[in-house]
Amino acid sequence: MALTYTLEAQEPAGAARAGRIVTAHGPVQTPAFMPVGTAGSVKTLTPDELLGTGADILLSNTYHLALRPGVETVRAMGGLHRFMGWQGTILTDSGGFQVMSMSPLRKITDEGVEFRSHLDGSRALLTPEEAIRIQDGLGTDIAMSLDELVESPSTAAEVSEAVDRTLLWAERGLAARQRLRDEGRGSMALFGINQGGTDPAERRRCFESLGAMPFDGFALGGLWVGEGKSLGLEMVAHDAAMFPVDRPRYLMGVGHPVDMVEAIDRGVDMFDCVLPTRNARRGTVFISTGRLVVKNAAYARDERPLDPDCDCYTCRRFSRAYLRHLFAAGELLGMRLASLHAIHHMIRLVRDARAAIVAGRYAAFRVSFLERFHSGETLVPALAG
């Protein structure tokens, strides 16, 4: 088995679940937050710092790595784990989302996605088979099937066509992995992605086929793309209810703390998002009581840490005043310290959620988390001296 999933606890009053995934690179506790290492680096942080936050799984982007340094270079350097010095689990995306969002050209046919590199303009075709071969070449633990995502709103015909193509590509991806396995490669796990936009019937139709395929886990695709949070959460509840209990469920691209707590409540196991670290590099971090814009001049003499409740390195060692100064002066250390807090904060959130599920008190955890997050406590700047 490329991956095992063990369900360890389920909230009696809801769908929240705690579990454990085991891959070739060790165990992953769920619910899990995956920091994003787009180009083989979670921006500004070392793999040892990530380990120190408690992270046990990272996401890396196939499209970026395939363009630079190239899959052959990563393979020659012993695979992505060795190349970037991360010995935990790695999940890679299929490359499809980046191709569709970053390429100056994209043409989608049943064959695949034709695109141009955003780096040098060279033309290439990403097929479902190629997506699998690249991810295998990178040495990922968990690969994602190439899917077609539609934006919101889309017409019913567009949604339906994307479902059909996603299913076609899912089968071809699995077949490509099987061929790799016949050659002694392709040992990675593979997740299928459910589509269907915000139409419950289409999502059901998609999963009726997808769920019958031998995927190691399933992702909720096409959500958080403009449909609004309450509709998004409805779709999460809808998909999670039909997904098998014995395989992990991954809500792609979602990482706002409130969204995560709500999606965990509806049965999701895995998350990834660049938002916490991207915000951090711009001087804004989530703390337990809200969103702190530490680069604001109002914090210039605030001696408190980013989050008085946090025990990350940044919060143990530095004041908001110092962080504010680093951002004002354009010092990279500011981005770095804020990013470290950001990852630590997200990992701690999923660990706290997990502990609450195991203890059978997730419903209460959710309420108190939301109350505290919206309290805004400590966000009002303190003036020293």
Add this chain to the structure above:
Amino acid sequence: MALTYTLEAQEPAGAARAGRIVTAHGPVQTPAFMPVGTAGSVKTLTPDELLGTGADILLSNTYHLALRPGVETVRAMGGLHRFMGWQGTILTDSGGFQVMSMSPLRKITDEGVEFRSHLDGSRALLTPEEAIRIQDGLGTDIAMSLDELVESPSTAAEVSEAVDRTLLWAERGLAARQRLRDEGRGSMALFGINQGGTDPAERRRCFESLGAMPFDGFALGGLWVGEGKSLGLEMVAHDAAMFPVDRPRYLMGVGHPVDMVEAIDRGVDMFDCVLPTRNARRGTVFISTGRLVVKNAAYARDERPLDPDCDCYTCRRFSRAYLRHLFAAGELLGMRLASLHAIHHMIRLVRDARAAIVAGRYAAFRVSFLERFHSGETLVPALAG
């Protein structure tokens, strides 16, 4: 005493010396390399990483901190040590060099240096007294006297005038510290700076007065400003021979490994330079066998560490191939890992030099260091796979 200096060993055949400075923030082994934390941060690195390299003293820039976040903010936050989380010794410059090199306007009179902030264009006057008051406000351990630097070449009259003004300002700086002490402040050490350009007679004339003043140490000023290395080293030997043996000697702004080894040979105790870290942020590092431009495509599959002889975190954990990728992809982690190596390398160099002096074999150390540095060994890229 604000500072004590103990001479621990002297090379029998030369002027190289090993010693120990003790300030309010602990001991500093000499010869010492001071990483530069311009704006209260050694760019990209945490204070704990600096401690991990063995650094025991940092330099910070008065001009930058006085403009941003301002001396009153640093003071309100408990001083620079507490603000930036560094508990070792801090030396600050007088602000004069930055005022003269960065200001869009500078007008030097006996009163001081009139300048405009490079940040907001506001006009201000830096006097020798103000330089002392600002450094005291920052909470430095070792302050520098305001001096006037002349570029090379300069006329004899310009050099002579700068010497006169430097001596005038030295006396006024000492008097300013005394007034602070009378108010229960000003506990910092203060170094005088010798000037005189490349004219040995002027440098001697300068030091005849400067050396009689109650400074805690002396700096060699006005060197490495275009006069050429052999002339610069002649001046170093000249100054060091007349400086008192019982006080530390600081060669400002010098930090090329070869220059440091040569200056130590001529009796210098302290160095600072932004070169190693500035180069590192641009993808070039000093290693024991020369200068490695790791961002070059030639290293794209080189599995060796930056320096196979180095035991820093970067060299223990990452390949040149990974570093090269990080620079090619514009990842900040590349700057950070290269900077860490750069500081580690410089600290290790002064520690090795110190051990050689203590063992009475500095002359041999110098020869073998230079041979190895110029060997270029391991700089030729290796191709893996």
